[in-house]
Amino acid sequence: MAHVSDLIGSDIERYLKQHETKSFLRFITCGSVDDGKSTLIGRLLYESKMLFEDQLAALEADSKKVGTRGGEMDYALLLDGLAAEREQGITIDVAYRFFSTERRKFIVADTPGHEQYTRNMITGASTADLAIILIDARKGMLQQTRRHSYLISLIGIHNVVLAINKMDLVDYSRERFDEISRDYREFADKIGLSHVTVIPVSGVNGDNMVEKSAKTPWYDGPALMHHLETVEIDEARLQRQPFRFPVQWVNRPNLDFRGFAGTIASGVVRVGDRIRVQPSGRESTVARIVTADGDLDEAVAEQSVTLTLADEVDVSRGDLVSAADSPAQTADQFDATIVWMNDEPMLRGRSYLMKIGARTVTATVLPLKYKVNVNTLEHVPGETLTLNEIGVAELELDRPIAFDPYEENRETGSFILIDRMSNNTVGAGMLRFALRRSSNIHWQTLEVDKRARRVLNGHQSGVVWLTGISGAGKSTIANLLEKRLHAMGKRTYLLDGDNVRHGLNKDLGFTAEDRVENIRRVAEVAKLMTDAGTIVITAFISPFRAERAMARDLVEAGEFIEVFVDAPLDVAEQRDPKGLYKKARRGELKNFTGIDSPYESPEHPEIHVDTTKVSAEAAVEAIFDKLHTMGFLDVHRGAPL
Missing domain, CATH: 2.40.30.10 (Translation factors)
Structure with missing residues (x-):
């Protein structure tokens, strides 16, 4: 095949025409660290003659500069573009490369081998049709090999090439090849990988990369490039699936046009097709299929289009447009x-x-x-x-x-x-x-609602959420606040951290997981009490910002007041009203907030009370003023009834 840099004039035009009709394969390389993934892909790029002369010159210069191969061509440098990778000699990012042969076009994702970068491997595998799993012939099967193989089976990649690399370092041993092949196929059968092709290769020397190697006369399978060019890929798979169109953008440039833009995830859509907008379930008919190059009569999976509908149907970003006769769940x-x-x-x-x-x-x-x-x-x-x-x-x-x-x-x-x-x-x-309970359990509409309960009570409802470390003064302030509100005739309830652990949360301990569940349950109860028209006060350490944010999101805007009851750890320890800090210091209490479990201070609380500077009474006064200004105490003010 001609080198890219040699193509000029009519040759380029002819080359591009041929290029349009080629089939397309996305594949991923994965395996344990230093198994030779970048070298293997670099060799494929080099052998496919898809490098420009300046790229070849840069590769030769870089190879001499780095010197990892004694001045010989280091093909891994074509992919290890990050400075950190070159310094460490490993891949830490996903590198995507396009190349083409006379038979097929390719996009390859070179993914990291280190365990801490497994997330990068998943990114690369999410759109792949085939996976090349490399194994160092000297090391054999490793835990990361199993991990990547299991992830590939989960993701749904059915075509796998097991490239047993660095065969030159085991003297091209057939016995070693057969041993690794047997071990891998046994594992692959357990996880449902049935289409596995095993190839002995040497990325450095090019054995069985593009052509069959004379050094492995006992191997009768294909060379790696030949297999990649000829492996059967179901390119029409997405088109055979039911029509699915995630709406990414509602396009409304003027009053005469309202379209829904996105990329077709699967299936085929035609003008006149009946569709269903989900999850609302509203139906309509496709009026137009609009693209930058003009309208289409039909569009297929992976095309980016704008759909217009025959009816004024409410459609928003994030909705899924499905075929009406085969909708999504x-x-x-x-x-x-x-x-x-x-x-x-x-x-x-x-x-x-x-x-x-x-x-x-x-x-x-x-x-x-x-x-x-x-x-x-x-x-x-x-x-x-x-x-x-x-x-x-x-x-x-x-x-x-x-x-x-x-x-x-x-x-x-x-x-x-x-x-x-x-x-x-x-x-x-x-x-x-x-x-099953998702479809069996429905929200029951009640005729007596939050508005009616608020009118009966004569005030708004909501949550006053006190947070802070043990000994900061939360319970003292919460008690004084409830007494004052109760004396005014307001409907209140105080949820105290210790009290709920006697009943509702008595099955929970103090691990991070249990603390999260503790606050989740309390937040749900606070939501119900808000719906009941009550001013609910909570006094919990609630150490994590995520759970406090979750509690706020459960109620409507204007119904949540976060109060940070603040005190330095040494002051809280001196107070130690329950003797908990002493027990924690002695190791008798594990996962105690402030000692061996973290407390995440609120970043933007409605009220910040430093109990080393103000009294509990002054703190209550500040909270009371906030309740008043937010309309908690009057049905005619604040959040709408």
């Missing part, structure tokens, strides 16, 4: 597989932002069902997931979403979890199925 509770990607553990009861398609909702993690041991594939009991662990958990959303089970549609069944405070992506997951 809708639910708000799920059984899901989660891969955890954050240094901080996933905690039961904590709420995260969940992004599925273009829709973002709030998802609460219910009890973890089990974790998966990637070495033995056993289901291991546990209460939380830590970095790179995989488990199955139940998720409860704050509203219904439209979805398909992941095994039926990767596009509409996958999601990510985002930390509400830092906005970091902390997990990725696959929806397995909707929980």
Whole structure:
């Protein structure tokens, strides 16, 4: 094949025409660190003759400069572009490269091998049709090999190439090749990887990369490039699935046009097709399929289009437009597989932002069902997931979403979890199925509502949330506040941290997971009491910002007042009204806030009370003033009835 730099004039035009008709393969390379992934891909790029002369010159110069191969060509440098990678000799980011041969076009994702970068590997695998898993012939199967293989099976990649690399370092031993091949196929069968092609290669020397090597006469399979060019990929798979169109943007440039823009996730849509907007369930007909190049009669999966509808149907960003005769499911509770990607553990009861398609909702993690041991594939009991662990958990959303089970549609069944405070992506997951209770339990409309209860009580309702470390003065202030409100004839209830642990939360301990669940339950009770028309006061350490934010989000705007009852740790220890700090210092109390468990101070509380500077009475006065200005004490002011 001609080198790219040699193509000029009519040759380029002819080359581009041929290029348009080629099939397309996305693949990923993965494996343990230093198995030779970057070298292998660099060699493929070099051998495919898709490098320009300046790239070749730069590669030769860099190879001499780095000197890792004694001045010989170091193909890994084509991909290890980050300075940190070159310094360490490892890949820490996902590097995407495009190349082409006479038969096929390719996009390859080179992913990190280190365990702490498993999340990067998942990113690269999310759109791949095939995976190349590398194994160092000297090391054989490693835990990271099993982890990546299991993730590939979860993600739904069915075509796998096991490239047993560095065969030159084991003298091209057939016995070693057969041993590793046998071990891997045994593991692959357990996780459902049935289409595995095993190839012995040497990325450095090019053995079995593009052509069959004379050094492995005992191997009768294809060279790696030949396999990549000829492996059958179901390119029409997405088009055969039911029509799914996540709405990314409502396009309203003027009063005469209202369209819904996005990329078709699966299926085919034609002008005149009957569609359903989900989760609302409203139906209409496709009037136009608009693109930058003009209207189409038909559009297929992976095309970006704007749809207009025949009816004035309410459609918003995040909605899913589906075929009316084969719509997606809708639910708000799920059984899901989660891969955890954050240094901080996933905690039961904590709420995260969940992004599925273009829709973002709030998802609460219910009890973890089990974790998966990637070495033995056993289901291991546990209460939380830590970095790179995989488990199955139940998720409860704050509203219904439209979805398909992941095994039926990767596009509409996958999601990510985002930390509400830092906005970091902390997990990725696959929806397995909707929980039965999601469709069996419905919200019962009540004729006596919050407005009616507030009128009867003669005041607004809401939550006064006192937070601070033990000994800061929360309970003292909460008691004085309730006494004052009660004397004024206001309906109140005080939820105290110790009191709820005698009943509602007596099954919970003081681990981070239990503290999260403790506050989740209290927040739900506070929400019910607000609906009952009551001013509810809570006095809890509530050490984590995420749970306090969750409690605020459960009620309407203007119904939540956060009060930070502040005191330095040494002052709280001196007070120590219950003797808890002394026990914690002696090691008798584990996970005690301020000692061996963190407290995250509020960043923007409505009221900040430093109890070393003001009295409890003065603190109550400040809270009372806030209640008054926010309209809690008068039915004619504040949040609407």
